[in-house]
Amino acid sequence: MKLTSFVQDRQLTLMLRGEIDHHSAREIMGAISAKVDEYLPLRCILDFEEVRFMDSSGIAVVLHTLRRMNSLQGKLLLQNIPPQPYKVLRTAGIEKLTIMKEECTQ
């Protein structure tokens, strides 16, 4: 996955794209880790606007990023989540662990 990213004032925004399943998750996790390690942000934003499908493999991606941000004493925020990934994240109770900003309509 080509991960588009923006950095500003130690806030890293990562635009996830496509379908997040077991097949793609390892590469996505690696790409996120590489960006976080490169910029050591205080705030990391995962943007889901371009995510067309996500299953429980994506939950592990979010939890992995959350652990990494916790170890940097930074914050993780999820934004622009379409209904399908939103429902998966809700079922896993992710909103209790991190901030899920707006759900976007499709």
Next chain:
Amino acid sequence: MKGENYMHLEFPSRSTNEAFARSAVASFAAQLDPTLDELGDIKTAVSEAVTNCIVHAYPEELGPIILKARILPEHVLDITVKDRGCGIADVEQARKPMFTTGGEERSGMGITIMESFMTEFRIHSTVNKGTTVHMKRKILPRGGSK
């Protein structure tokens, strides 16, 4: 009213087939005229079941995955996902949210998602023989408008 319709697929446990399997079931389900949300639920449940075969049933080798879907009366989509892999020793434990034998790359939520996204969910497993997941989803009929 249409007569019963069904489809059978068999494919090896390669992770590229996760996307194929969920799209195949979504295409098959299209005849029930599901909403985007219903389709999303079905694709998610199929992806979970197939991923479990790929990750857990055949951890070291490739093996066959058998995917069947049927249309039942009253707008019900009936899906079976079957493997001939390692099986599950304790199914009750496996069904618990967050239970996983998969380590950091898994969250232990797949079965919980299938249970909550589908109308009916059953799982049957025999160690060293394999696992069968059986799920149903009722598609609410819409008043002819799209």
